[in-house]
Amino acid sequence: MGKRLAVLGVGAVGRAVLELAESHGHEVVAAADSRSAIIDADGIDPAAVLVRKDGDEPIGTADPESVVQADYDVLVEATPTTLGDAQPGFNHVRAALETDRHVVLANKGPIAERYAEVRELERSSAGAVRFEATVGGAIPILQVIHDYGPQHVTAARGVLNGTANFILTRMADEGLGFEHVLAEAQDLGVAEADPTFDVDGTDAALKCVILANVLTDGDPAFSLADAAVEGIEHVPPSALELATEDGRAVRLIGEATREAVSVAPRLVPVNDALAVSGTQNIVQVTTRDAGLLNLSGRGAGGPETATAVLADVNRLP
Numbered sequence: 001m002g003k004r005l006a007v008l009g010v011g012a013v014g015r016a017v018l019e020l021a022e023s024h025g026h027e028v029v030a031a032a033d034s035r036s037a038i039i040d041a042d043g044i045d046p047a048a049v050l051v052r053k054d055g056d057e058p059i060g061t062a063d064p065e066s067v068v069q070a071d072y073d074v075l076v077e078a079t080p081t082t083l084g085d086a087q088p089g090f091n092h093v094r095a096a097l098e099t100d101r102h103v104v105l106a107n108k109g110p111i112a113e114r115y116a117e118v119r120e121l122e123r124s125s126a127g128a129v130r131f132e133a134t135v136g137g138a139i140p141i142l143q144v145i146h147d148y149g150p151q152h153v154t155a156a157r158g159v160l161n162g163t164a165n166f167i168l169t170r171m172a173d174e175g176l177g178f179e180h181v182l183a184e185a186q187d188l189g190v191a192e193a194d195p196t197f198d199v200d201g202t203d204a205a206l207k208c209v210i211l212a213n214v215l216t217d218g219d220p221a222f223s224l225a226d227a228a229v230e231g232i233e234h235v236p237p238s239a240l241e242l243a244t245e246d247g248r249a250v251r252l253i254g255e256a257t258r259e260a261v262s263v264a265p266r267l268v269p270v271n272d273a274l275a276v277s278g279t280q281n282i283v284q285v286t287t288r289d290a291g292l293l294n295l296s297g298r299g300a301g302g303p304e305t306a307t308a309v310l311a312d313v314n315r316l317p
Helices: 012-020 046-054 064-069 089-098 109-113 115-123 141-148 162-174 178-188 202-216 237-245 302-315
Strands: 004-008 027-032 037-039 074-077 102-105 153-159 227-229 248-257 261-269 280-287 292-298
Touching: 004 012, 004 064, 012 027, 012 046, 012 302, 027 046, 027 064, 037 064, 064 089, 074 089, 074 302, 089 102, 089 109, 089 115, 102 302, 109 115, 109 202, 141 153, 141 202, 141 280, 141 292, 153 202, 162 178, 162 237, 162 248, 162 280, 202 227, 202 248, 202 261, 237 248
Parallel strands: 004 027, 004 074, 074 102, 227 261
Antiparallel strands: 027 037, 153 248, 153 280, 248 261, 280 292
């Protein structure tokens, strides 16, 4: 059965949700960016909203914060990830759950930084929280862990940031320095104007924190402060060259277990599953009974991540 969606955030993911919702059988009844909102119980026109957005016009006349009180079935939280108190995303989650509505998150903040609180709110609500899109873009890693049962999974590790992987791949292939390849990645749209979270390991660490929280169900709950994180800014071309000569590659590897979260550049054999190239992501799930599972694909991008969002919507009762 189709759901009525309220979409908070009209960046790459939010706009793709607007574009794809109808093809998945759902209707968007509200949308907000940081400046304004549009709310219509009969359904909004996503194309018209995006034309206004692209023209740098207000997308509507309502206050953005009014969206959480609109008449909808599912709140899609796609505002930018924030650290620490995870605001305003956490308050959006709370407002929806306190009125017994479902929440689907693309925003990593509430699940990475305040997992136990989100779950407590969910237990007191008729609404459910889903967050497949927070880890690995289109890769259905959280659903696989859910289906196998977190108690049957011992660890998850992999390459979880496409920007960092693109940079390491290009540096190794062309013998170029970090700053040169970062500028190239920005020109190609592979890296953000501010790529800090990608290259210093924060983005991958947040995803691994979420994986650890899923494995423990928040007992104990992890946050970014619990992760050991090292980025790729100081990996010299000479290290990549030596690795290549030795039949190995350097990849930014994140790992989540019930005990710890870590992210750091690691050496892997060039023929190993973890040696994905370019912007590809891969997650390896270690299971108690079924061995090692490899899941790879596009770990970022508007349509890819929106597909994960809408898959979560489809799973809701």
